[in-house]
Amino acid sequence: MLTEVHVPEDVPAAVGLIVSGATVLGGGTSLMPALNDYGSPPTELVSLRRTGLSGITVTGSTVTIGATTTLSQIEHDSRLQILNPVVRSIASVPVRNLATVGGNLFVPQPYGDLAVALVALNARAVPAGGSGPAELPLERPALVTAVTFELPAPGVFKYVKAARRRWNSASLVTVAATIVELDGLVSGARVALGGVSDHIVRAAAVEEALLGRPLTEETVAAAARAGLGELSPADDAYASAWYRTRVFPVHLRRALLGR
Amino acid sequence: MKIVSLRVNGAGQAFIARPGTTLLLALREQLGLTGAKRGCAQGACGSCTVLLDGQPVVSCLVPAVTVDGAEIATIEGLADGQVLSDVQQAFLDGFATQCGFCTPGMIMSAEALLDRNPDPTRDEVNEAISGNVCRCTGYEPIVSAVLDAAARRRSRAGEGAKL
């Protein structure tokens, strides 16, 4: 049962409350559904709404997005066109106006498509309290104040989310990737997958199968075959594990080749 | 328990909120504004959509104490006396209601869309209302009504410019 909602005015106050056992509340779109309708042990929340963590800065090619920046703020920021299709593939307008970047890092699969994209972009999470930026996905929960990444060259970032409906539906398979080509061969590949496991999958076998080869149908098909071993999907209300596995190669191809 | 102050449809309001009191329940049970509905309390149906500082949100997922001082707009504030907003009138004229349960949330999403985008395409309307479930499945007349409302607003804005 929800016993208290704290609304601290700065990060140190929030950290103090978290240390004493309170749960972080970002936009509430993942946490509040559970608290509204289900019993729970006594729960105190720390809303980050007033901690001053909202905002987007772009310096040169370095993007920094504050943890409480909403998905809608990203959607309407012309400097972040690269993430526009990503955030618009998530939930709906009245949810995106609440859901935060920081929160998206911690939602359970098959949600968290922005986090999938951030993994592909090699983004770092900036934790509260001084320790250095951490690679995504985070290994353990922490209060994140911002995420930061370098904007890739045009065309390098690829993103496809397959869902039951065009808008407002959870992931069946999400593919996010940054692919760098040099002299007709793949010289850099970072591939992240959503919807196909209980965690975001960094698809190392797919990356390895792409590196040093031309980005062709054959290469991508082989990479998809290599990637099958990295999938551990579950049956849920959106799709069966079988279906997710079956369509993964199709969506990998669509993401990487655009067809 | 905390005292929360809001500006709702332009008027100052204050109420005492329990920790679990969402913006939706505060509006409905403490301020008597029952236009926003509880259809799921999961952020999935959009029946509770209101504007929070001008942006549509699912008010069922917002603890009231976190938005102290905010500006809220609800369906009750749209009409000017007997005169309906363009979106309301277009929904009425276009038979875009059936059971009426989704209608207030649907209209608030449409108002927010037209505030941002006065001339949306049909596809943009679809995206804007994708968080609002009409289980009577009256989407076609709803989308048409939103486009009709956009045209009414633009024509009104054109008249204003001429004056």
Next chain:
Amino acid sequence: MPRVNPIDTEYFKDERKAGDFTVIGTTVQRSDALGHVTGRTEFFEDRTFPDLAHVKIHRSAHHHARIDSVDCSEALKVPGVLRVITHRDVPSNWYVVLRLIGIEPNDEPVLAEDRVLYKGEPIVAVVADSEAAAIEGAARVRVGYTELPAVFDVEEALAPDAPVIKQAGTNYFVYEGHHARRLRFGDVERGFAQSDRIFEWRYSSAPIEHAPTETTGCIVVPQSSGRLLIHSNTQAAFFTLDNTALILDRPFTDLQVKGGTVGGGFGGKVDVMVEPLACIAATLTNRPVKFVYTREEEMQVSSPRAAERIYIKDGVTNDGRILARKVMLYVDAGAYSRHSPYGTTKACAHLPGPYTIPNVYADCHCVYTNRTPSSAMRGFGVTIADFALESQMDRIARALDLDPLQFRLRNAYRDGDLKAHRKVAEGTALIEVIQRAAALVGHELPDEYLALTSTTPRGEKA
């Protein structure tokens, strides 16, 4: 608004009087639309009462189990919990909503007693002064179970070795001494023998949830007169009033139902699920009480459209006349009757579809399983049967290389035909509807089919 399709006034114009149809074809504003667009339409939950208490339910964790123990002590310790309600607090715990039209036996408890027959079956109701406390209290009820073998398939439930899950002794509803609602017309075996071809296929459907945007609920307010005022979103106010009074063991005049405004129903709000417990809670606490399903309850335990399995065997001549149709139909009622015995009868009454077939045989079974009880939904009994019947018609037409519309016109019932239930068909109009539909989609029909009318009696040999 302009009409997409203008009203066709050509058909049956001799049967209309001048001055008929002054409303059809014109635009008439809905009487409730202004309330809808202004948010002023008053749904049951749009009322607030001081001192409102809330009911939440502890539900079965198993599909089929014996209840060994129920421990409410932790629930009662939750601050705000006013009391718990078990089956002992329900004056007349066993009911079947259709008893109002003579269906028996009462096969469902309002709250489970010594066993549960489906996952999600209500066992304990918790009344609290806040919704959160009621949820917390319900979560803290502890029930001890011994799991029993469960059956989830209609045909497995009817097998001789199936566990009998119903206290009445059969896993099927008994229709006037019979295992099924039966239809017998002509001699179906002789019809098959006279046919050139036999076609037999199986059709099945899954349960379908209505998913109304407004979940099922009510608020019950004790009146100073001692009566109970029930604000409900039921689709069946009088069914609700009468059944609730019978469960409460109180005169019908003790209750008043205020309703009619329904945030989506589609048949999902005709069962009597929330009012009896809300009335009991209101009586025991003497406070206004709200009982409204969460979204998960609406999706998981409100009754869906029944799953059905239908076998259709047809005997047909090479030129497309159906001489015999045999149907084995199984409605999955789930754990309890609700409206399914009636829905199954409707399915039987709908057979063999809108076709005149001289030999018909059908057994329509209302079968109990350990699945969520199913009930009414938009044309229940008829809708899935139609899916099966019309799929069958298309497949036969394809197999015989016949035009599917001509095949239907060939067998379409006409005014004056004797239907399988010994009722003379009237006002059939199927032939004209098919002809018009064909014209609208540009599907050409030969003159002999265009010349057919539903009012021309079928010849002896046709």
